Amino acid sequence: MATKTPASPRKKRGTRRxxxxxxxxxxxxxxxxIEVLRMCLQELGWKECISGCAIDSDIYWHSAVFQEGNRNFGFSSARVNKFPGMCDLLRKTSLTRSLNVMRTLFPEEFDFYPKTWFLPEQNEQFQKxxxxxxxxxxxxxxxxxxFIVKPSDGSQxxxxxxxxxxxxxxATNRPHVVQKYIDRPLxxxxxxxxxxxxVLIFNLDPLEIFLYNEGLVRFATVNYQPPSATNLHxxxxxxxxxxxxxxxxxxxxASDEDQINASKRKLTLVWSQLSQQFSSNEVERAKLLIEEMINKTILAILPELRIEYVSELPLTRKQNRCFQIIGFDIILTDQLKPILLEVNANPSLRIDFDHENEAGKFISQPSPIDEEIKKPLVLETxxxxxxRRNQLEPSIEIIASEDQNIVQNQVEEHNEAESKNADKIHKETQSKSMLKNATLMKKVEPNLTDTEEESQDSTEDTISEAVSVDKFINTIKSNKSVIQSPMSRILKATHTPIVTSVKSLKMIYPTTSPNKYENMLLLEKIAFIYIELVIRRGxxxxxxxxxxxxxxxxxxxxxxxxxxxxxMLYAQIxxxxxxxxxxxxxxxxxxxxFIEALFLLAQRKYSSSGTLLSSVIELTESCVRQLNICVEV
Structure with a gap:
């Protein structure tokens, strides 16, 4: 009797060589x-799928937004190079709103962008x-x-x-922002x-930010003069x-040989030129301020980015399915202080430029300087x-494995530290929260409507199932596999990550000073509240x-x-x-x-706290404690 030959298993997400x-x-x-991406894939020896119908790709590369083309990556282990909602969050109006919220709470930390108004919304305030x-x-x-006027959705x-x-x-139907013009630029x-x-945003859970070690410097083409009535145009x-x-x-x-006088130059060259005008300490301080600006800006949009993510992808998955290269546009003042102009969700990765020939027609011509900067950026990304995927699936040996030695020791250290820190943070956070707030959860407000009574009854029923606070705490102490709450994951975001650098990508968040940005995670806690009360309920x-x-x-x-x-407050907002x-x-x-409504409510409830920040902290912590208890039990 003939033996049936078993079918070969289907290869997934790639092939082997x-x-x-x-x-x-x-x-x-x-x-x-496509041009720079294809060059990188050829150098790596990776397979390109151009049909858009593959369901087993490792990476989906989109040019504009997350919601493009085939959506199978949402239900696989693949990663896509865009975050949901990023384009909208980085529009000038949206970004400024996010930065203004942080500036309201932390005015000294968010002084790196010009005073801004939204038009036509704040036209009266602007005129005054x-x-x-x-x-x-x-x-x-x-x-x-x-003042300089910019359309919110404009580019180039x-x-x-x-x-x-x-x-x-x-005045048009198109929203604009208007800012004080930086009239003393370097x-x-x-x-x-x-x-x-x-900048590469690699993960949300925990947040990881990487800075590319090269950039572009774009020059105006007419000698600068301070703005006057005759030159504004x-x-x-x-x-x-x-x-x-x-x-x-x-x-x-620019050419390969000479960039010194070009209208587009490498950032490293310009830093070298500036070192002739300023001391090395001044130049290094400017670089440090730029790194801090990047971290603070991303922390400002992070709460909404998390909300967009859990609205788009399954809630059961960690927020590590996406990554994105974004572009920060920065100007330096004559005192070498960096000022944020805008952030581009889709910085150009073209490595050519349009050139007008003798016949008056525009033709594409290679741009050596763009290729020199952008190809390594895409390649390293x-x-x-x-x-990172190889760390999650170690049985797969990836081509371009020469970089794996960079992370081998860090993987082992990370796994050991992560196991210890997760248990420690969870025990401390939940034990303190339960002890301090056990009585709060049993209070019944005297003037509740049917809606509030229903919500509170549900909360009390949940607590009664735990039998007692003491029993619950003992359960935590004896069970190391207890599931972490969303707030525990926020605290976990400052832990040491697996990889701190890969050649031209330098990690700038988390930093070596874990407490540096701790207060700025307040908005993340508010996002956690919003996700729990809104997104998780559909x-x-x-x-x-x-x-x-x-x-x-x-x-x-x-x-x-x-x-x-x-x-009444809800209706007003x-x-x-x-x-x-x-x-x-x-x-x-x-x-x-919701942020605006929460701020107003915090000021009313905790009017004696002294500052808006302290009022918001009190209200937020009060709500988070209750939600943590409900979620954990």
């Missing part, structure tokens, strides 16, 4: 990134400020303050212009310039965008993604009922803050945001609106 695993990358949505500044300018006999310098008179603002050879710095003098200045007759393309925005529940479990309701006043947001919600409060 000489016993080594060959990674597969889906490039069907790469678009303008401009009038006041101009009166002060006249008294001091100095030039009138200049499109729609940007300078004004002094607020009446010159061209110059090189008399030209204004800005810096494009590339001179785009090639005041704006440094490459997409604008490449049209200038003075634009100088790809290798790093697969190195909603996209916070309803009035959920806002009441939040006020109830936070212990806000008393003789001075009643349910009707909470409802809801209709305010509905009037100004481009795509308003018809069902509830988005996270930024």
């Amino acid at each position: 000489s016993g080594k695993y060959v990674a597969k990358v889906d490039t069907s949505q790469a678009r303008s990134n 400020y401009a009038s006041s500044m101009h009166d002060e300018d006249r008294r001091r006999k100095r030039p009138l303050t200049t 310098g499109e729609g940007i212009y300078l004004i002094r008179d607020p009446a010159r603002y061209n 110059l090189i050879d008399g030209l204004k310039f800005d810096i494009r710095i590339y 001179q785009t090639f003098m005041h704006l440094t965008n490459y997409s604008l200045n490449k049209r200038s007759a003075n634009y100088k393309h 790809l290798k790093f993604v697969m190195l 909603y996209k925005t916070m309803t009035n009922r959920q806002f009441r529940h939040f006020a109830s479990i936070s212990g806000v309701i008393d003789s001075s803050i009643t349910i009707p006043s909470v409802d 809801f209709y305010k945001w509905k009037s100004f947001v481009v795509k308003p919600s018809t069902t509830g409060l988005h996270f930024p609106a």
Whole structure:
């Protein structure tokens, strides 16, 4: 009897060559990134999937947004190079709102971007400020303050212009931001310039941020003069965008041999040029301030980024399915202080430029400087993604394994430390929380509606199932496999990660000083509240009922803050945001609106705390304690 030959097992996510695993990358949505991406894949010897129908790719590379092309990566172990919602979060208006929230709480830490107004929403406030500044300018006999207007969704310098008179603002249905113009920029050879710095956000849980060791410096093409009534319109003098200045007759393309006078230069070269004007300590301090600016900016958008993530991908998965390269645009003042201009969710990865030939037609021409900077960025990012995957699936031996020695020792140290720290943090956090708040959970508010009574009854039923607080704490002490709460994961974010660097990528968060940004995780705790009360219950925005529940479990309701006043606050915030947001919600409060409502509620409840920060901390901690108990039990 013939023996049936067993079928060969199907190969997943790639093929093997000489016993080594060959990674597969889906490039069907790469678009303008395709040239540099294809060069990197060829160098690595990895397989490119261009059809868009593969369900077993290791990496999905999208050019613009997370929601592109094939969505099978959402249900596999693959990673995609975009985070959900990142484009919207980094639009000028959204980013400024996030930074303003942090500046309200931490004014000294968030002084690295210009004073900004949203138009038309804050047009009246802007006009009053401009009038006041101009009166002060006249008294001091100095030039009138200049402002720069930018469309919120603009890119490549499109729609940007300078004004002094607020009446010159061209009101449209398109949202804009207007900022104080930086009129004393640092110059090189008399030209204004800005810096494009590339940053890799690799994980959310825990957060990991990497800084690429090279960048681009873009120069204006007309010698700078302070803004005046006669030169406000001179785009090639005041704006440094490459997409604008490449049209200038003075634009100088860089070559392999000479970048010193080019209109686009490597960042390392410019740092070297600046070292001739400033001391090495001053230059190093500027670099450190840039790293801190990057970390603080990403911490400002992180709460909403987490919410977008859990809204898009399964809640049961860790928030480590995505990574993204973003571009920070920074200008230096004449005192070498870095100022944030904007953050680009999709920085250009093109390695060519359009050149007008003798016939007047634009043709594509290779750009050596772009290739020299962007190819290593993409190459190292790809290798790093697969190195991390190799740690999770060690049976797979990835081509480009020469980098694996970098992390071998760190993997062992991380695994040992992670096991010890997870148990320790969980025990301490939950034990203290349970002891301090056991009595709080048993209180019944006297003036609750049916909605609040239902919510509180549910909470008390949950506690009664645990029999007693003491028994629950003993359970924690005897059970090392107890599931960690979401807040435990937030605390875990500052632990030492597995990999601290891969060649040209330097980890800048977490830092060697774990307490440096600890206070700035306050907004993450508020995001945790929002996720627990809204997202985990299947909603996209916070309803009035959920806002009441939040006020109830936070212990806000008393003789001075009643349910009707909470409802009134909700309605006030809801209709305010509905009037100004481009795509308003018809069902509830988005996270930024909830933040504003929470701040106002905190000020009412804890008016004696002294500062807004201390009030928000008290309200947030009160709510988090209750939610942690409910979740853990």
